[in-house]
Amino acid sequence: MPLDQNTDLSDDALLLLYANGDEAAARTLTLRLAPRAYAQAYRMLGVAAEAEDVAQDAMMRVWKIAPEWRSGEAKVTTWLYRVTSNLCTDRLRQRRGTSLDAIDEPIDPSPSADDVLQSTARQDALQNALMELPVRQRQAVVLRHIEELPNPEIAEKMEISVEAVESLTSRGKRALAKILKGRKAALGFEGETQ
Amino acid sequence: MSDDVDLDKLFKDASRTPPEPSPDFLARVLSDGLAHQPAAKGVMSAPVKKRSRFAQFFDELGETIGGWPTLAGLATATIAGVYIGVSPPESLSVPFDAAFGEVTSLSDALDLGDGFDFTQYEG
Numbered sequence: 001m002p003l004d005q006n007t008d009l010s011d012d013a014l015l016l017l018y019a020n021g022d023e024a025a026a027r028t029l030t031l032r033l034a035p036r037a038y039a040q041a042y043r044m045l046g047v048a049a050e051a052e053d054v055a056q057d058a059m060m061r062v063w064k065i066a067p068e069w070r071s072g073e074a075k076v077t078t079w080l081y082r083v084t085s086n087l088c089t090d091r092l093r094q095r096r097g098t099s100l101d102a103i104d105e106p107i108d109p110s111p112s113a114d115d116v117l118q119s120t121a122r123q124d125a126l127q128n129a130l131m132e133l134p135v136r137q138r139q140a141v142v143l144r145h146i147e148e149l150p151n152p153e154i155a156e157k158m159e160i161s162v163e164a165v166e167s168l169t170s171r172g173k174r175a176l177a178k179i180l181k182g183r184k185a186a187l188g189f190e191g192e193t194q
Numbered sequence: 195m196s197d198d199v200d201l202d203k204l205f206k207d208a209s210r211t212p213p214e215p216s217p218d219f220l221a222r223v224l225s226d227g228l229a230h231q232p233a234a235k236g237v238m239s240a241p242v243k244k245r246s247r248f249a250q251f252f253d254e255l256g257e258t259i260g261g262w263p264t265l266a267g268l269a270t271a272t273i274a275g276v277y278i279g280v281s282p283p284e285s286l287s288v289p290f291d292a293a294f295g296e297v298t299s300l301s302d303a304l305d306l307g308d309g310f311d312f313t314q315y316e317g
Contacts, residue, residue: 018227021234026227034223038215052219059223063230123211126204145205146212177201 011076012069019066026063034059036077037084043142044088046131054091058084081157085139092135129179137172144169 009017009025011032017025037058041051061083062076069076130138136158143154144165151169155162245253256265 019232021232023228023231026231027224030220030224030227034220035212035215038219039212042213048213048216051213052215055215056219056223056226060226060230063227067232122204123208126208145201146208148209173201180200180204 012071015062015066015069015076016071018063019069029062030059033062033076033080037080040081040084040142041088043127043130043146044085044135044138045091046127050091054084054087057087078157082159085158089135125180125183126176129176129183132179133172133175137168137175140165140168141172141176145173 007028009028011029014025014029014032018029034055037055038051041054041058042048045051045054058080062080130142133141139158140154143149143157144151149157151162151165154165154169158165160168256262259265259268
């Protein structure tokens with residue numbers, strides 16, 4: 001990232017610099033944290049516009065907490081993950097309140113350049129299948145298999161035990177396999193070795 | 195094809211191509227960050243209280259002549275002068291008489307000679 005000039009600094013140090021008025025730190029934090037929050041929100045919500053809203057809101061909380069941030073007490077990324085997760089849960093709850101059908105809406109069909117790049121048929125199918133999982137299973141599966149985090153770190157982020165993580169990922173993966181079994185054509189696996 | 199193979203491949207693809215936010219989104223986030231950024235330390239200033247003209251006059255006077263210690267000394271000297279003028283202590287008349295004798299006017303005291311009168315200098 002060409003604009004990320006402070007790549008060797010920790011998130012804690014960047015927050016401190018930001019709180020002391022360093023504009024470069026604001027840029028670096030944006031480039032480092034906002035895409036993470038967005039990706040997490042997108043995986044949980046399945047709609048780009050909503051994911052951007054949630055990620056922007058989560059980042060706003062980063063800016064506001066910066067002056068009070070205590071280095072070493074918690075990881076910035078873990079804190080941000082929880083904030084984003086809570087905001088996503090609120091969104092999903094609101095959706096449930098407005099329309100039961102809205103939960104399983106397909107992913108955002110808006111034809112932006114980024115969407116075209118990222119939305120291959122397989123990824124769409126995976127995202128749609130993820131959206132059919134219960135929220136906690138979805139979170140655990142995304143963190144374990146897509147973010148490729150170790151179970152203890154997932155447990156810390158989700159504030160549950162490692163055993164609970166294992167259970168969630170295992171059930172989530174089974175449910176995903178079941179959902180995707182009948183969608184081989186959409187996945188483009190029809191002609192592959194059985 | 196087993197379900198596991200399908201999923202592993204899908205997960206790997208998803209991991210390699212995370213959903214990327216739009217440049218507009220990043221610009222909005224950065225704009226929020228800069229708008230909410232605390233001012234750099236060292237250039238922050240306390241809010242200045244508005245003072246009345248009367249108070250400002252004494253502030254400026256105090257600064258000009260050396261602050262409150264000077265003002266206090268000046269006030270003490272003024273009060274002492276007024277007191278001495280109104281009610282001069284006995285001890286003061288002794289050296290005054292010794293210096294000037296029994297005089298009734300400033301001309302006598304200065305002994306300017308006969309015929310001299312301050313009024314001749316008046317226009």
